[in-house]
Amino acid sequence: MERRALGEGRRAMEGPEIRTALPGPKAREYLEWSRQFEPRSMSEQVPLVWARARGCIIEDVDGNRFLDFTSGVLVTNVGHCHPEYVAAVKEQAERLYNCYDFVTPQRAALAKKLVELTPPHLTKAFILTTGSEAVEAAIKMARRFTGRYEIIAFHGAFHGRTYMAMSVGGKAGVKRGFGPLVPGVLHAPFCYCYRCPFGREVSTCNLFCLDYLDYLLETESTGSVAAVITETYQGAAGSIVP
Ligand SMILES: Cc1ncc(COP(=O)(O)O)c(C=O)c1O
Known part of the structure; x- marks a missing residue:
């Protein structure tokens, strides 16, 4: 496909404008259908x-x-309905819509490209549909590969809503009503210097939170750590950069 610069050929849509009381009359009807016929979530x-x-x-x-x-929770990075993206989706849907997990040229080429773009020790790309699925797959791989089962995870973390993803999450609200969760997860406080969970100051703490990880391993681990899972910065907990 001919490559175009982002934004080129994009039919302009005018800026923000509120024309009705919110929600408007049509919206109220669909919201009512949703409340009536879909799960509350x-x-x-x-x-x-x-x-x-x-x-x-x-x-x-x-x-x-x-x-x-x-x-799009951080995934519509080229903007909505970019013409190049729309054309690619349309072209693929017309050519081949579903092939279960058989290999396609596009998927193999995407995996190759991702491996080429990422650091050299990352030699495979496993292309999945959702974040929760990726978390489940990563933990399954870590457990099978190491033969161990403990996963170190962090308070405040959000990793998704499937059972393992929820279990490694560190927010109580997401888990309420679903316990008991998947065992084998050791939670530690996240490195949150602005509101330190240990009440320390960053100038004098000497990275106490890392010492605490050693303490957690000594007291909670049976020596079977398979993986550590963390967000690079915590999103749902409030955009916390360690
Ligand atoms: C850091 C992180 N991990 C995992 C997920 C779960 O992704 P999904 O909703 O696609 O299952 C999210 C979703 O917001 C997320 O922010």
Whole structure:
């Protein structure tokens, strides 16, 4: 496919504009259907019913336009409906829509490209659909490869909503009502200097949180650590950069 610069050929969508009381009349109807016919977890966002989006602008079913600060939870990095992306999806859907897990040229080429782009010790790419799935797969691989089972994880972490992903998470709300969770997880406080869980100051703490990890291993581990899982910075806990 001919490559185009990002944004080139993108049909402009005007900036934010609120035309009705919010939520508008059509939105209220769909929100009611959602409340009635979908699980409660599917209508807990702000009451906005998306009709279409382009670049960083969302239009709702009543014609109100908003600036998108969600960015598809960080995955619509080229903006909504970029023409090059839309053309690629369309072309693929017309050629081959589903092939279970058989190899395709596109998937093999993507894996090759990802391995070439990442540091040399990362020699494989396992392409999955969701974050939770990736967390499940990573932990399964770590356990089978090492023959051990303990996973070190951090308070405040969010890794997804499937059982293992929830179990390594460090936020109580996500887990409430679902216990007991998957065993073998050792949780430690995250390195959060602004609000140190140990009440220390960064200028004098001498990285006490790392010493605490040693203490955790001494007191909780049976010597069977398979992996450590952490976000590079904690998102759901409040964008905490260690
Ligand atoms: C750091 C992190 N890991 C895992 C997940 C779970 O991803 P998914 O919702 O695609 O299962 C999320 C989702 O927001 C996340 O922020």
